[in-house]
Amino acid sequence: MTSQRTSGTLQAENVGHSYGSHRVLHEVSLTCPEGTTTAIVGPSGSGKSTLLRIIAGFLRPDSGRVRLDNADLTPKPAHRRPIGLVSQDGALFPHMSVGKNIAFGVPKSKNTAQRVAELLDLVSLPQDYAQRRPDQLSGGQRQRVALARALGRDPAIILLDEPFSALDAGLRDRTRKAVQRVLRSTGTTALLVTHDQDEALSFADAVAVLQEGQLRQAGAPEEVYSVPADLGTAQFLGEAVVLEAHIADGRAECTLGTVPLRHRADNGFAHLLLRPEQIQVTAAGTGVLGLVLDADYYGHDTTALVRIHGGEEEVRVRLLNAAPLEVGETVGLQVTGTGVAYPP
Amino acid sequence: MPGWLPVLACLTTGLALLPLFYLVLRTTDYPAEDFYQAVFSPRSARLASTSLALTGAVTALCLIIGVGLATLVTRTTIPLRRTLAVLAALPLAVPSYVAAFGWQSMNGIISPGTTFEGFTAATVVITSVTYPYVYLPAVAALLRVNPAQEEASRSLGRGPVRTFFSVTVRQAAPAFTSGGLLCAIYVIADFGAVSILRVDTFTRAVFTSFSMGFDRLGGIALSSVLLVMTALVLLVEGRLRRTSTRYATLGHSASSPPLRLSLGGWTAPALLLAWAVVVTSLAVPGTALAYWSYRGVSVPGSLAEVATAFGNSLWVAALAAAATTLLAVPLAVYIARRPSILSRGLERLAYLAHSLPGVVIGLSVVMLGISVLPGLYQTTWLLVLAYCTLMLPLALGPAVAAALSAPPELEEATRALGKSSVVAYIRITLPLMAPGIGSGFLLVMLTVIKELPATLMLRPTGFDTLATRLWTYTGNESFAAAAPFAVLLVLLAAVPAWLMMSRMLKEAP
Numbered sequence: 001m002t003s004q005r006t007s008g009t010l011q012a013e014n015v016g017h018s019y020g021s022h023r024v025l026h027e028v029s030l031t032c033p034e035g036t037t038t039a040i041v042g043p044s045g046s047g048k049s050t051l052l053r054i055i056a057g058f059l060r061p062d063s064g065r066v067r068l069d070n071a072d073l074t075p076k077p078a079h080r081r082p083i084g085l086v087s088q089d090g091a092l093f094p095h096m097s098v099g100k101n102i103a104f105g106v107p108k109s110k111n112t113a114q115r116v117a118e119l120l121d122l123v124s125l126p127q128d129y130a131q132r133r134p135d136q137l138s139g140g141q142r143q144r145v146a147l148a149r150a151l152g153r154d155p156a157i158i159l160l161d162e163p164f165s166a167l168d169a170g171l172r173d174r175t176r177k178a179v180q181r182v183l184r185s186t187g188t189t190a191l192l193v194t195h196d197q198d199e200a201l202s203f204a205d206a207v208a209v210l211q212e213g214q215l216r217q218a219g220a221p222e223e224v225y226s227v228p229a230d231l232g233t234a235q236f237l238g239e240a241v242v243l244e245a246h247i248a249d250g251r252a253e254c255t256l257g258t259v260p261l262r263h264r265a266d267n268g269f270a271h272l273l274l275r276p277e278q279i280q281v282t283a284a285g286t287g288v289l290g291l292v293l294d295a296d297y298y299g300h301d302t303t304a305l306v307r308i309h310g311g312e313e314e315v316r317v318r319l320l321n322a323a324p325l326e327v328g329e330t331v332g333l334q335v336t337g338t339g340v341a342y343p344p
Numbered sequence: 345m346p347g348w349l350p351v352l353a354c355l356t357t358g359l360a361l362l363p364l365f366y367l368v369l370r371t372t373d374y375p376a377e378d379f380y381q382a383v384f385s386p387r388s389a390r391l392a393s394t395s396l397a398l399t400g401a402v403t404a405l406c407l408i409i410g411v412g413l414a415t416l417v418t419r420t421t422i423p424l425r426r427t428l429a430v431l432a433a434l435p436l437a438v439p440s441y442v443a444a445f446g447w448q449s450m451n452g453i454i455s456p457g458t459t460f461e462g463f464t465a466a467t468v469v470i471t472s473v474t475y476p477y478v479y480l481p482a483v484a485a486l487l488r489v490n491p492a493q494e495e496a497s498r499s500l501g502r503g504p505v506r507t508f509f510s511v512t513v514r515q516a517a518p519a520f521t522s523g524g525l526l527c528a529i530y531v532i533a534d535f536g537a538v539s540i541l542r543v544d545t546f547t548r549a550v551f552t553s554f555s556m557g558f559d560r561l562g563g564i565a566l567s568s569v570l571l572v573m574t575a576l577v578l579l580v581e582g583r584l585r586r587t588s589t590r591y592a593t594l595g596h597s598a599s600s601p602p603l604r605l606s607l608g609g610w611t612a613p614a615l616l617l618a619w620a621v622v623v624t625s626l627a628v629p630g631t632a633l634a635y636w637s638y639r640g641v642s643v644p645g646s647l648a649e650v651a652t653a654f655g656n657s658l659w660v661a662a663l664a665a666a667a668t669t670l671l672a673v674p675l676a677v678y679i680a681r682r683p684s685i686l687s688r689g690l691e692r693l694a695y696l697a698h699s700l701p702g703v704v705i706g707l708s709v710v711m712l713g714i715s716v717l718p719g720l721y722q723t724t725w726l727l728v729l730a731y732c733t734l735m736l737p738l739a740l741g742p743a744v745a746a747a748l749s750a751p752p753e754l755e756e757a758t759r760a761l762g763k764s765s766v767v768a769y770i771r772i773t774l775p776l777m778a779p780g781i782g783s784g785f786l787l788v789m790l791t792v793i794k795e796l797p798a799t800l801m802l803r804p805t806g807f808d809t810l811a812t813r814l815w816t817y818t819g820n821e822s823f824a825a826a827a828p829f830a831v832l833l834v835l836l837a838a839v840p841a842w843l844m845m846s847r848m849l850k851e852a853p
Contacts, residue, residue, distance in 0.1 A: 058495055078498040079507075085499035091492035094591040095514045105500030135590060146496070153500050 008069040008156035015064035039204035047213040084150030090142040092134035099130030105153035119148040140175040160192040245272035265341035276318035287332035295325040353678035356671040367708035382565035395545040410478025418486040435625040436476040437841035441536025446629030449823035472625040478523035485519030518588040525581040533701035535797040550703040636827030657809040664731035665789040672739035680747035706798035727802040739784035746780025
């Protein structure tokens with residue numbers, strides 16, 4: 001790229017906001033380091049869109065600050081912040097061609113035509129698309145144009161507000177990959193808001209989980225997935241197997257046997273978190289025995305609900321490349337990897 | 345597929361639009377030179393310049409007022425904007441000749457001895473009741489612009505004011521223009537106000553050619569000019585409307601409320617101007633009606649006269665509504681079920697006839713009555729025929745919408761049960777369309793009551809309606825006698841105005 005992008009570090013500090021008496025954000029603090037992609041993930045109503053609008057400058061927070069490389073952005077109106085935005089449906093201007101849309105934010109001092117050409121190239125759209133009208137584009141193409149338009153101003157940060165949610169499954173994956181590639185190649189700092197855990201985990205360098213207006217956890221995808229801050233977060237990020245366990249000497253005793261713990265935990269009673277893919281079906285007769293209550297075959301994997309013999313506890317297991325399980329079959333179960341214990 | 349539906353639709357539509365076809369046919373009666381001479385005479389040049397100047401002045405004023413008010417109520421933080429938003433639409437309920445009566449009679453109270461008439465008077469009066477035709481679509485269009493697009497513009501570095509002009513206004517512009525063209529059609533067609541205020545326009549000349557010795561060639565020539573003008577304006581309007589709809593397809597997620605500008609130091613002048621326009625448009629006719637009604641109560645015998653005219657108006661309007669609805673339903677089913685070039689063409693023609701000045705259709709029906717149907721001339725039937733031609737789209741619109749929302753699968757299910765398509769339409773589709781047909785009926789009825797020029801030309805001798813009574817009394821400056829008719833007309837016209845207002849505003853999400 002010919003542009004000298006001034007990518008920066010974005011910080012939200014103790015940002016709080018209420019709509020009337022309804023508090024939607026409680027003192028949220030979040031840092032997006034320069035050149036990285038952060039995903040804010042949360043169910044609808046968690047306050048993630050409110051946080052995004054506060055960062056973009058469309059909403060003034062009741063409390064807290066928004067900083068870019070330590071400069072305070074909070075008093076600045078939206079158009080004076082070097083922050084780009086790609087929204088759910090792209091929000092392309094219907095009365096302008098694709099080229100005019102992309103040129104909209106390009107600074108006057110630049111060679112606009114050349115810059116538009118570069119940006120089209122960057123998002124892998126043919127040059128003749130500049131003459132098209134937005135309503136002649138597919139959903140995925142619109143989102144690419146929206147990204148190109150947002151990048152045209154050389155923003156320090158790009159905000160992505162559920163940009164893939166209006167697309168259907170296949171297109172969503174392809175567009176997501178394309179956007180990810182562009183963001184990486186330009187070294188742009190990006191903040192993605194999504195309700196889709198898989199999207200957050202696969203897309204971003206860091207994932208921040210927002211629930212009921214509170215930041216539950218922020219960290220690398222692998223970290224938040226395998227060591228969630230609490231069971232609520234664990235269940236939101238993916239299917240969870242929660243078993244009653246007794247902790248002693250860094251190990252958990254549960255109906256599936258003895259499981260090593262990832263972190264130290266206090267001795268005594270606890271909830272043990274495992275993921276369904278950590279439970280393997282063994283050759284019959286070994287491990288803990290269980291009765292298959294329910295099985296769903298998806299081709300690439302199989303999930304099953306198994307009741308452990310001699311108890312009431314049921315666990316969900318996920319098997320890759322396995323033959324379909326029969327309901328009523330008895331199987332042996334074995335845990336791989338480590339678990340995480342939560343105090344009751 | 346049954347072949348009878350297109351045939352039936354063509355027959356009923358043909359009957360309803362007979363005066364339109366007859367008018368076009370009659371233009372061929374005269375040698376081309378005579379016709380050209382009548383069209384391009386010095387007199388029609390004079391009429392044309394007056395008509396065009398009036399249309400231009402009113403349309404320009406309506407655009408300024410309509411767009412300005414719409415912007416204030418949708419996109420600024422002006423105080424009392426909800427109240428202003430509703431009040432600003434109300435002048436739609438005042439027929440232009442009632443407004444003319446109101447202004448002229450008020451002038452009589454305030455400065456007796458002076459006259460209130462002429463070009464400027466007509467411009468003011470017609471603008472005061474016509475600007476809602478710009479205002480309402482402008483409000484809808486401004487609300488329809490996706491706020492996400494404005495946010496995108498802001499995030500690309502443009503401030504609120506620049507964003508408003510480069511993103512919001514640009515998208516709403518086709519709707520503004522199309523509203524302006526609706527105004528133009530309304531002004532071109534207006535007969536009552538220009539006649540009361542004595543401005544020589546095409547419509548007044550057509551009426552004069554009928555009432556003063558019946559100059560057939562002159563009437564036809566002027567009518568065909570009006571026809572061409574209206575058709576041209578409609579053509580442009582239709583194109584703009586399509587652009588506007590295309591823009592709307594990209595803006596659907598209204599996740600956040602529209603961005604509003606703070607007026608700051610401009611608040612006071614904006615408030616003053618906006619309320620001055622709205623209050624003047626409503627208060628002048630309102631005060632006049634109240635004042636003269638109070639005076640009119642003392643006139644003996646007036647109640648019986650009002651009751652007779654009211655009864656006549658209701659009777660002829662109900663008859664016209666029934667006939668129009670009956671003729672519109674087959675076309676409505678045809679348009680909804682079998683969209684084709686033919687069905688779309690018939691629909692366009694119906695809208696053209698509706699936009700034509702009442703005097704043009706009136707003249708055509710008069711000629712039809714004299715030459716072809718002398719037995720029916722000066723009977724209610726020919727008057728009803730003129731109403732059918734003028735009002736067909738009012739019955740058609742709701743009926744088409746109703747037919748579109750009645751699932752065609754039900755007709756297929758009926759036929760799969762062994763019934764013919766006629767049975768399917770009559771027993772399944774028609775009952776489902778009933779609410780739409782009913783609201784079309786009501787709309788036609790209420791609009792017919794305030795129709796003036798065709799009623800004046802075609803009413804049976806001695807047959808007086810609310811509109812013709814008001815016309816006669818205003819003509820002799822008997823304002824007190826005219827007032828009760830004006831009050832009733834405004835009350836009845838308020839219903840279709842309210843329907844139109846809610847429909848136009850519903851186009852916004």
